[in-house]
Amino acid sequence: MRTIRSVAGLRGALAESRKAGKRVGLVPTMGYLHDGHLSLVEASRRQCDVTVVSIFVNPTQFGPNEDLSTYPRNFLRDEELCRNAGVAILFAPEVNEVYPAHFETFVEPGELAKPLCGGFRRGHFRGVATVVCKLFNMVQADAAFFGQKDFQQCAIVRRMVTDLNLPIEIVILPTVREHDGLAMSSRNRYLGEEERRRALAINRALFAAADEFRSGMRDVQKLIAVAKQHLQPIDRLQYLELVDSETLKPAESPLRRSAALCVAGYVGPTRLIDNVIMESPVPLERDEE
Amino acid sequence: MRTIRSVAGLRGALAESRKAGKRVGLVPTMGYLHDGHLSLVEASRRQCDVTVVSIFVNPTQFGPNEDLSTYPRNFLRDEELCRNAGVAILFAPEVNEVYPAHFETFVEPGELAKPLCGGFRRGHFRGVATVVCKLFNMVQADAAFFGQKDFQQCAIVRRMVTDLNLPIEIVILPTVREHDGLAMSSRNRYLGEEERRRALAINRALFAAADEFRSGMRDVQKLIAVAKQHLQPIDRLQYLELVDSETLKPAESPLRRSAALCVAGYVGPTRLIDNVIMESPVPLERDEE
Structure with a gap:
């Protein structure tokens, strides 16, 4: 090299x-x-x-x-x-x-x-x-x-x-995650032990919503609400949004195109982001590129 | 082809x-x-x-x-x-x-x-x-x-x-010019006969200043004044500026670096631009790139 x-x-x-x-x-x-x-x-x-x-x-x-x-x-x-x-x-x-x-x-x-x-x-x-x-x-x-x-x-x-x-x-x-689900990020090293535990709320929130999506939930507000329940441990939530994967505009409810549930927030002084993509196994309607 | x-x-x-x-x-x-x-x-x-x-x-x-x-x-x-x-x-x-x-x-x-x-x-x-x-x-x-x-x-x-x-x-x-000095431009075709004649004021102004530069004139305001005398036939002069060739900022007087005398103005409804570069035959001080 x-x-x-x-x-x-x-x-x-x-x-x-x-x-x-x-x-x-x-x-x-x-x-x-x-x-x-x-x-x-x-x-x-x-x-x-x-x-x-x-x-x-x-x-x-x-x-x-x-x-x-x-x-x-x-x-x-x-x-x-x-x-x-x-x-x-x-x-x-x-x-x-x-x-x-x-x-x-x-x-x-x-x-x-x-x-x-x-x-x-x-x-x-x-x-x-x-x-x-x-x-x-x-x-x-x-x-x-x-x-x-x-x-x-x-x-x-x-x-x-x-x-x-x-x-x-x-x-x-795909995002690579720690064994407990936290998205890998160079900024994770900023986290103290207690913060590191609280940071897990982010991926738990996303996974909970993704689980509901896989079980058939397509209502945007409901999916966001599922995630939100988990985010109490986050100090300052900047956003929790379900957006169209192509346009990044708020996803239309019920979901019919690929969407991403995106979150950003602080744990202590450390800003973390994460997301999950929600798309059906069947091909989704897409914009022409 | x-x-x-x-x-x-x-x-x-x-x-x-x-x-x-x-x-x-x-x-x-x-x-x-x-x-x-x-x-x-x-x-x-x-x-x-x-x-x-x-x-x-x-x-x-x-x-x-x-x-x-x-x-x-x-x-x-x-x-x-x-x-x-x-x-x-x-x-x-x-x-x-x-x-x-x-x-x-x-x-x-x-x-x-x-x-x-x-x-x-x-x-x-x-x-x-x-x-x-x-x-x-x-x-x-x-x-x-x-x-x-x-x-x-x-x-x-x-x-x-x-x-x-x-x-x-x-x-x-280098700019290619008509036999009478007008800089070639697709927009020249907009010019009527009388406008075409008046448009020559632009290159005459530039050439007059360039002649003075070649004769040793290095004072920025004087060079601009020489050009300006010729620009009466132009309907709306937008700018007549002597700028540093690299930075396009107003050239410092007396000229010591490559500079360009640039002009833009209307002849009738047609906007024309032109320029001449003024640089000594001896190599000029240049910014490091």
Whole structure:
């Protein structure tokens, strides 16, 4: 595995593979890797010839009162995990390599960036879309791998790829969870022992609603109410919404299209998000793309 | 030459060339081609193996009170000109191929889009940056060719390429002029005979100032005053500014870095723009990129 810090170095390292027609997979991360990230690496290794993992804690997606400076980092451990996972290139640029002086062009997502986290994290998805677009172009990857835990991010990235005609395939993989159901997240390390226990309320709420959905419940308000019952242990619930999986607009009741129950809230000072997708085993009506 | 309407068709047509490692050049246009466009085609043919010309009158770069609906078009003539010029692929998508339903992701330029035309054409450069980014991605060109007449556009496109790490080289070619000096523009066809004569005031103003610059004049206000004397025949002057070529901020007096004298104004109902670059034959101090 090679660890590379510069865009020029990255392109140089990939030139041979590209010439040889090899398929390049990208797993963009902010580091502090966990099994969720590693499941993306595995998927990339299955589907591509060369896997690039990027580690970059992207300042433009953090708000002024967010946790940019304290975001957990452990580069040596990440490097070891990537090496053991069969990553070919670990791309870990410094901030000024990604955002040099005079940087001023952003990718601006639209309606998909407004609900859910978009209502609480102003500019977050502009920063996400911009850095993801940049990483795609730096790597010129054929495919990129994201986790469903960041549901809104996945929707925005897919829309960006379609809207800007980016020549890349987006692969979304299921959320990887701890043994007790908590969605894996680098931010879980912020949680104290008691907070860690309370955090389980989030996945319990989602699973309870998903169970009712599987048992036939299709009423949006009832499904939300089922989840809500479990969320007392959460300190500040930001949202609990059942949204259309494609448009992220409030799902219409009764559910007939794929929908996602999405939640965000604080446990102590730590903001957590999670979601479950509710879709019938029978194919659902979809918008034409 | 092949005329292609769809992105899928375009990518299919270019797949072989790309595999063979051929260099692809793109000349993005809004059609109604003139010798300025054809000089870009020539440059592309010299520097690339395959030349793609796109013709697309991009609605997102027109304001609500601008000339989208009347913008001159003559597709059969354009097609003939491209064929004779040795173009390999003429890409002419319909609006809904470029902006399908649910399109919502834009490329948003920054400070460079604010002065000059940016002050008069709200959203124009957002539309330009977005469609140019899309065209680059559709074609996956190795190089793209633009005319210096659209000076601010060139600056914004170059900045976008740097900022978003687009893997493409931008080549800017000198403005091509009519025998009497009027900058070639598809919009010149709007001009009546008497307006056509008055329009010459623009290039005369620029040339007069450029002559003084060549004779050693470096005072910004004096250079602007020289140009201004010639602009009486213009009906509504929007701006006459001497700006730093890189930042587009007002040039500092006395001139020591490359600067551009830029003008925009109406002749009758027709808006015209033009510019000259003022730089010493000795290399000028430049910002690090």
